[in-house]
Amino acid sequence: MPNPSDKSLTVLRPLAERFPNVDSAMAEIARLAAIRTLPKGAIHVISDIHGEDQKLRHVINNASGSLRPLVEKMFGDHMDADEFRDFLTLIFYPPEVIKVLRQKPFTDEELRSYATTTLRNLFELVRVLAAGYSLKRAIGIFPVEYRELFSEMLHEPTTSRRQEFISAIVNELANRDRVWNLIHVTGRLVRNLAIYELIIGGDCWDRGPRGDRVVDYLRQQPNVSFVWGNHDVAWLGAHLGHPALICNVLRVSLRYRRITQIDEGYSIPLTSLEHLAQNVYGDDPAVHFMPKSTGLRSMEMVARMQKAAAVMQFKLEGQMLQRRPEWELDHRRLLHLIDYDNGSIDLGGTQYPLRDTYFPTIDPKNPYQLSAEEELCLKGLRHSFVSSQKLGEQMRWLVSHGAMYLIRDNHLIFHACLPVDEDGEFLSMQIGGESVKGRDMLVALEKLLVRVMDRPEEADLDILWYLWSGPCSPLFGKDRIATFERDFIADKASHHETKNPYFALIHEEWFCDKVLAEFDVDTKMGIIVNGHVPVKVDEGESPLKKSGKAVTIDGAFSEAYGDRGYTMVMEAERTFLALHHQFESVEAAVRDGVDIIPSLTDIRIWDTPRRNADTELGTHFSFQIDLLEQLIEAYRNNEIAQAALSSGARLV
Template sequence: MPKPTISNRSINGDLRYLKLLARDFPTISQVTTEIINLEAILHLPKPTEHFLADLHGEYEAFQHVLRNASGNIKRKVKEIFGNTLREKEIRDLCTLIYYPKQKLELVKQNDTDLSDYYQTTLNQLIAVCRNVSSKYTRSKVRKSLPPEFAYIIEELLHESSDDRNKQAYVGVIIQTIIGTGRAAGFVKAICELIQRLAIDQLHILGDIFDRGPGAHLVMDTLSKYHHWDIQWGNHDILWMGAAAGNKTCIASVLRLSFRYANTQTLEEGYGINMVPMATFAMETYANDPCSIFHPKIEDPSRRPNEKTCKLIAQMHKAIAIIQFKLEGQLYQKHPEWNMNDRRLLETIDTQKGTCTIEGVTYPITDCNFPTINPEHPYDLTPEEQELIDKLQHSFLISDRLQTHVQQLLLHGGMYGIYNSNLLFHASVPMNEDGTLKEVSVEGQNVAGRDLMERVEQLVRTAYDEEADSQERNQACDYFWYLWCGPDSPLFDKAKMTTFERYFIADKETHKEPKGWYYTLREKPEICDHLMDAFGVTGKHRHIINGHVPVRASNGENPIKADGKLMVIDGGFAKAYHNTTGIAGYTLVYHSRGFQLVQHAPFTSTEEAILNGTDIRSTTQIVEMMGHRAMVNDTDKGAELREQIADLEKLLVAYRRGFIKEM
């Protein structure tokens, strides 16, 4: 199809922009070179995208999935060496690629001929690296190279040892690397390059925080990662609210940490001082067994001793009561949230040992509330106020936490649209008939995409130093609604029954009825309607969610609505393994289509290094394309075509004399 003729009027209309563009491309030769380069890129295979959800602080499993590219690296190694290497040799090579530093230490202890090991291994690594880099331009690969070895790696990637004329050249390079004592450093560099090139873009569908011990380590990794984005989850928002100074969010972050005996992220990760908390709890609940507040510990290796468990239980109860008081104050302050029915402290009758919810009276499992004044149940005692003020100060001055939140703001949002895929963590509130539900946000009724964007604006306002202080305070309060509000797109349930789960044995009161989205999303027409509302186009378009664990052990399928919806929360957190029967999903979108990788529980990094054990993964083909997708078929392709059109217009402007070459 011939390209449309570029008119003089069109050039005149864009002349100011074209003159700016000419600064980067001051000659006809440079313009044509760039057009040729961009046209060539359009015809490269589409780079690989990885989708992960609900990491919940499980740093070791997350790291391993990144390092092995959800099994893709092992698949490539088998494709290259399947006929020449034994299974153990393949396993050892893969372990080296995943953990080069640690694996080399073991090799040095056990291998008597290191020179021969390096000679063989370097040739193998170069073959793997050549394979994973084949879908990128030399320029992109060059930008990914470690500076120390950039020239050498580039030479080895583009010179084949199969070529007779080049065999000696390549051989001498490898021998010289070994002879100069640089082999270990070179191996580490090329292994990390393979890891980097195996995943072009990483999508995190929320919930980095909660339960697991390493959310701060996950954030450290992401902060250095080459290309990633995140759709905020409800647990991320809770921590972001805490970092913004929302005291109710702070109390809930601590409560959840004590509930799962996970203070590592708080103390070691972010330097939150727990001494005032411990002191207050021991003094206030010294004679209280706090039996219903003993922590839930899924991993026996992380179980503290009995004395520590008792202290955690005391702190757990202390902060839970403070949270219930603080949230009650917020519900009174914000009647527009319609959550005053969650002010439950005022219904407690300690004499009778009961509380009343929705007109029904229930016995309660704990009647010792030394800090609650029945006349004013939501007032903090002076000691509680002093404690929460100190905790707020700790959160606000934690440099590492504030840096991580800035990363979440920089790379994140409430939703994302990438290559015809609509990504969000939990829900888009809907009515029973499938229409988008209008939700009042700061007095404005919004639905669907407008709701997501209005919520995102509020989140950013809480961190906007230029914003009016009252607006910032309002936005800061709103984090709590996003955490547990009935029409929050990060929650979308009738209520959060935290109080009931602690104090009422009747499990009927623990139920949290889900919004209509969770039922309607099973229907293909509903998914199409939602994607239309968000402006998602394309022949192969999908919604990708996390948030609600898929119970694979019960036969639940993560692929819904005839393949239009994929729910990839398979339970990374150990707390969910018994529920889901697996340990997480990874969705892989490469040039040939979608693959859903289901992971078995990860043992440990140490086990992976010592014995070469990998996460056992099974791959399900979700959707294969009729043809191999190229860069031209992606969002990046659309950007490049726009750039080419601008450059072609600049080329005409040069040739017709509108702009002079420099």
């Protein structure tokens, strides 16, 4: 049996391959110690994007409004208003601006002059932003093809590197028609350096036009972390073949007429659903299922497709809830409660008339059984969702970058809530036969999300549905989702959904301290950060709760919910909220220099700017330093052999 020291050496040997002698290990310790003294990088948190890919792009491009003040500070005194606007727009939208500039009749001399001036200004920005990074990390963000060139340009403004240095670069690339490409990638680099880490607080899909493009754009960012939301797990479950979640994401997409993301974005044909709607619901006016916008398909056809998907969803959910009695959700099986003769439903002892009584696929004696036509439709849809290469790639990326919660500099970030009772006691949930609550619930669910991607078993897939809308789901936080009631009952009293007490209790300081302590976050400095519930800005609601220790950053990013959006930015000097207003279009931003200038609200101002050493990153560096010190000790004890020193070095 190996002794403990043997185990320690086994851990250290891979490290020895990177740092093969005492000097290299000491040099790395010195480097890490120096990085710990740097100001912490700016972390941006965006939640509840809901398919609004263009607005997301602008918010990321202008770094939640933090780039504009920096550009003003650096160049405001020697650029006029038009030059400043054009330079800022170039940083935000380099490919679109360059496309316009390429159409202008530049002479060769004018092109070289413009390129030289623009690149010099861009790299002045790059140098300022890169100074907050370790050189290794900054170079890692540089585009691979230009990495060595950009590394040289970091040293450009020195006595030995004068105007001729950058002019030589411009001349060579202009001669080869590549100078525009350098301007493009440098403008993008400025944006990438302005955000040290981008955290998405959940809900990439639904309501907005292109959830697929949201994820595509996130995958292009240099450092992204992701917190799961209930809409995201619904799409994950749909991709993994859960029948009820397939029908659910289709129903929502059809409600908002976001069909393009389905057929074009994910190559999922809707032919089978359209065939079902045409053959079975062909005479149904489906007036209460009309989509919220127009498009190529007729409004009536889309309404019938949505209704067909909804009825299948209710049937499939009924089947699932019957096989999951431990959830105690039998009261949400509603189809057998319908009186099909008089067109009403009994909910909790109240008889409600139905505003739509056309159910051609429901057998009142067996209401949860799919009809033959529905079975055939679902079979085709399931195959398409499971086989979608694009959707699969995006889901694997989200799982690899995702978590149920994150902690950054004493900010505890998760999507919706921790389910609690009226007294603030954590409620439990059954996962894998074990009852878990609080932090343990999120840990167990995170393991499930990783597991289900490789082994999509029915029990785990059903939990993905529960995360979408279950009463103890930390991604949902209500007693129910009243989809059937909103679709079929006019009386809005039946539509009510009761929020978990968590959302009221986060106004209380004692409760926030309890939640923070559950995750070992400093209760004096900690802040809870959630999305999920839109802040009613127009009604004067504040995202900062009365406790001063909890913030909601879902500002209704989606146009369907108000076209606003909050981002939270954690800088070295402060934490602030940026409220982003209506965004017209990328075209307007490029054409008119339109910028979303957010309203900023400080949440925390630090007396002493936060350094890497003060954060979780500093703890990580300390752990690395400790391992390196153990490696040095192993070298000195000759437990691990050192590699030969390079010329000029000496042993310590």
